[in-house]
Ligand SMILES: Nc1ncnc2c1ncn2[C@@H]1O[C@H](COP(=O)(O)OP(=O)(O)O)[C@@H](O)[C@H]1O
């Protein structure tokens with residue numbers, strides 16, 4: 001018992017020391033934006049070595065902020081920090097959590113919801129990666145802070161699909177459709193917000209990201225989400241001149257109803 005107490009005291013001391021030592025410009029900007037509990041999570045991650053350094057902000061959205069930094073390994077990491085203050089956060093989110101058998105007992109206050117959202121993104125990324133779908137590899141999650149592989153170079157994220165001129169758009173379409181199918185059949189996931197904004201291009205390979213809202217096929221709205229994802233995909237690629245199959249055919253191919261399980 002005494003030992004545990006002592007260890008806790010040492011940890012607290014360590015966090016304080018880190019707070020003094022790591023007070024870089026990025027840390028200061030972090031401290032302006034995030035509440036105490038978010039900062040404690042980041043400091044704990046620093047303390048345990050999950051984060052070595054935070055280099056800068058990559059993107060600042062209404063509901064989350066992405067930083068890049070370094071972690072335990074050589075490759076850069078991305079920190080996705082969900083804002084716990086966003087008033088609209090709850091809107092339209094509860095339905096992606098209810099109906100997901102992985103997250104049954106839930107408190108539904110905003111803070112719990114934000115934390116669950118981060119955890120859900122982490123689990124979904126794990127599930128997708130295990131299925132062999134190219135996504136940012138998840139590293140660690142605690143509270144509203146998610147660490148994952150940084151996709152890009154020198155702090156600049158890889159271009160989004162919508163920013164990438166394609167020499168062979170048909171091939172890229174096929175790769176994305178394959179990924180959606182693999183995600184469904186092997187990963188048991190429907191992305192739910194698939195679009196040219198949530199796909200980055202690394203050379204000629206699509207990397208799908210932004211997974212918090214993804215649901216299992218058992219979710220009562222999974223089919224609707226899947227069809228909507230595929231409509232976005234078809235919409236974007238037919239606009240740039242690719243001949244695409246009908247939504248019905250594409251959907252049954254993705255779910256394997258045509259007898260072609262992958
Ligand atoms: N793992 C990552 N590596 C590099 N850039 C990323 C990563 N995740 C997100 N980004 C960048 O941050 C932006 C917002 O990320 P996203 O996960 O889509 O957040 P939101 O939920 O706010 O849409 C992306 O468009 C991309 O440019």
Ligand SMILES: [Mg+2]
Pocket residue numbers: 197198210
């Ligand atoms: Mg997004």
